[in-house]
Amino acid sequence: MIAFCCVSDDHEVFYKRAAPAIQTVIESDSLLMRRHLPSSLAGAVNEMLTRAAEHDDLEGVVLVDQGLDIGVADFLPRVLTLREEHRSTAIFAARRGGAAPEVLATPALSTASTTEAEAIDGSLLVLSPWAARELRLDPRLELSLDDCAVDLCRQARDARRQVAVLDFGVAFDTDIPTYGAAL
């Protein structure tokens, strides 16, 4: 089972981008969670990770920005393939680059394109079940989504787990604010 988690501060952005994208890739047994304008972003992420980790059949947690469009229908099979092939990797992230809107996709996934990284931004993270169970953020800190991603990556690497970026097949429209930009 894959859990999808999103923190939003703008209904319009969420329903324009992340919601339809998630809708196209979820499966019947997916767990969907959204926290709108939480008092603490870190606290909301922690709470969603905890709820996802309660599921014995958890295969991964997808933490997605409200402005992100997952552009490939076979997203979940890709995630599961990656999980199978990279057991020691705790966090996968979509590769970011190019002009706005940033199209990060290459249509065909090649595991050879997976690149180990120190840290990544927070547009789209796929956390392994281990990461969902073990990694938590400090809820006292006022973190942006990118800050959260960096901190999760740091913790994973401190625990000698890998962090990788790869071509996931997602688009991020930089004209649309990420979480917290409007606050």
Added chain:
Amino acid sequence: MAILESSPPSFSRPVGLATLGCDSHFAEPFRIGSPHRIHIGRDVWIGPRAHLSAVEEIGDNHYEPTIRIGDGCHIAEDFILHCAGEVDLGSRVLIAARAYVGDSFREYENWREHRGDTPYAEAKPIKIQDGAFIGVGAAVLPGVTIGEGAIIAANAVVTRTVPPRSVALGNPARVIRSWDKKAGRWIAGPAGNR
């Protein structure tokens, strides 16, 4: 058992709820107000034409609603749930067609012409505990707790708390039977009458 339907409802998994658990589905069409205020557990089935309304604001009045529907709840068609405070359905609650659950009502303390922006009175939390059954057309009103395994008869109007493992009917609903655990059978009236 074979079921014959003219057009079987299609099911969907709406994105944007605070939580939508594994294997939970809404039959279409449905209407959901403030979905980010609504938590749905796993293996929940909600029948067609459901209207789940978490009311965040009416005019200048703001509310902090939370709706929780627990694991394994099954809700039949035309269910209406209005929430301006807290409504909590436990696990495996079974709700028959055309039931209504509402934790508030339009304010009437001072006479006024009722309009769309007439505010809600103070919401009083509703709890429907594990394994309860709500009959066809029943209404559950503000501040009510329906105990574990209780049975609410068709068209009952529940204005007061119903104890666990009892049967309530009528308008206003009254308890007519209670389960005697020791004897293993129903007895007449509320449990306190034994």
